Amino acid sequence: MSEIFGVVGSGTMGAGIAQVAARAGCAVVMHDVAEEFLARGMKAIDKSLQRDVDKERLEPSEKAAIIARINTTTDKALLRDAFIVVEAATEDLAVKTRIFKSLDGSVSAHAILASNTSSISITKLGAVTQRAERVIGMHFMNPVPLMKLVEIIRGAATSDRTYEEVRLLTERLGKIPLECRDSPGFISNRVLMPMINEAVFALYEGVASRESIDGIMKLGMNHPMGPLALADFIGLDVCLAIMNVLHDGFSDSKYRPCPLLKRYVDAGWLGKKSGRGFYEY
DSSP, X not given: OOOEEEEEOOSHHHHHHHHHHHHTTOEEEEEOSOHHXXXXXXXXXXXXXXXXXXXXSSOHHHHHHHHXXXXXXXXXXXXXXXXXXXXXXXXXXXXXXXXHHHHHHHSOTTOEEEEOOSSSOHHHHHHTSSOGGGEEEEEEOSSTTTOOEEEEEEOTTOOHHHHHHHHHHHHHTTOEEEEEESOTTTTHHXXXXXXXXXXXXXXXXXXXXXXXXXXXXXXXHOOSSXXXXXXXXXXXXXXXXXXXXXXXXXXXXXXXXXXHHHHHHHTTOOBGGGTBSSSBO
């Protein structure tokens, strides 16, 4: 089996997945549509690894070896020898569908195609390929190098062999695989996003200030971060996209996105990445 670990997307999640795979000893090919995105991803990887060097958790020589295992490219053809390709593009079904169709025709027939989607149906993604039994969800958590969980999602056609290979690979990456069925939002976001959305409703309705909402959840529920601050960290556009998946998927009004969340996204107030969300950065 080839030891090339493919990653499509070099943003926060893609770069994190590439870093973790390279640290586990895999030769990584990280693909994106523009060199500037790849350069930004590699800069993030370098910064993350340097923190470990500064804290003496990693030798400088080890950092250099990890970075040397990551090759970047704008040419999907360089993914053809990968044993797995993890897609980490934007949370949009149309975008992911195009990527999976393209990968299906360009990588080895035996390769696994995995998605880092946090809410989109793995069954739908598998159905646009000729290898639905080799399509699976690998939902890494942010920040990828620190968070231990990988939520593993089987599509309707995902084979037992594919699941077992991905389970073992996840453990090799130093992560803990936990399986769930293919359902809108899976487990992580089916539970998390309605909580965030309800916090936004509480703010929208004037029940409490942002500081009180977050403080109550931190001090009273022992959450490390309040739901509004967490939404800013995730990205309000991502939160809205996931709520829309839940609302459409379940046809249940309890998943209706808060109008304030929609308004902030329309205004371009996406959270930490844009400098403003429920807080200012």
